[in-house]
Amino acid sequence: MAVSPRRGMFILFYAFFVVSSRGLIFAQNPGAQDIHPFLDKVAEKIKAYREYKNWKASAALTITKMDKNWRPESVTVVTKNVTVTNGKREEEILKAVETKRGKKKDVTQKYAEEAGENREKEKNRRAEEENETNKDDESRGGSLSLDSLLPFSEKKRDQFDFRLSEGAALNGKPAVVLDVVAKVKDEKNWEGRFYFDPATYDLLQLEVKPSANPRMVKELEVGMTFDILQGRYLVLKSSRVKINGGIFIKHIRQVVEEEYSGFEVLDDNH
Secondary structure (H helix, E strand, O other): EEEOOOOOOOOOOOOHHHHOOEEEEEEEEOOOOOHHHHHHHHHHHHHHHHOOOEEEEEEEEEEEEEEEOOEEEEEEEEEEEEEEEEOOOEEEEEEEEEEEEEEEEEEEHHHHHHHHHHHHHHHHHHHHHHHOOOOOHOOOOOOEEEEHHHHOOHHHOEEEEEEEEEEEEOOOOEEEEEEEEEEEOOOOOEEEEEOOOOOOOOOOHHHHEEEEOOOOOOOOEEEEEEEEEEEOOOEEEEEEEEEEEEHHHHHHEEEEEEEEEEEEEOOOHH
């Protein structure tokens, strides 16, 4: 996943955590404490992360295809090495195993071929859209930008309501939780929950969905967890995407989860 905290991050993504529900409503209540200082600090923190176009990591990908009742039809587990050079993603598929109806099948070669074809299609699609898309909204190595999911900039804030909960926890550690609801329902306005480190304002996790589903999409949920490397790089730790969409014979119902390990930023070596 080619990551640029300010301009893009490839998405394959979702994981839920239970947190404290204690909090006050801000932005909707004129008498409530002003939430803008908190948003300012978050926006400054995200802006301060260094961009990078070169990295490598190991990844474990799980693709669960569902039937119309959302029962698993098949589960494919893929292990791979990912290398991104100047924003171009390459994958070395180590092994892919599909489990269907209780039987396991090695699909390494088939998956590697399909993955290569899909990357080529994505490359062509992005090339076609490049002239029509504002540069700040572009993705690097993926189909969504991180910026498109974040509502913290001054330009976007008026389009959302915010609820801040302090004293929460994430994975047993203190966290600040920000619930975001779009005032204007649009597929470009993502809403959901964001988790931050209360001491550093680092983004730890997000769980979002479009406030209005895109055409032919019934359900879309995106989640990410992050690590901070060297105190300056925001890197993807895990992701989860749930999607239900399409038409008739081309309907897609699946959950895609990916976990990264051994993440190494290589920009200093280029």
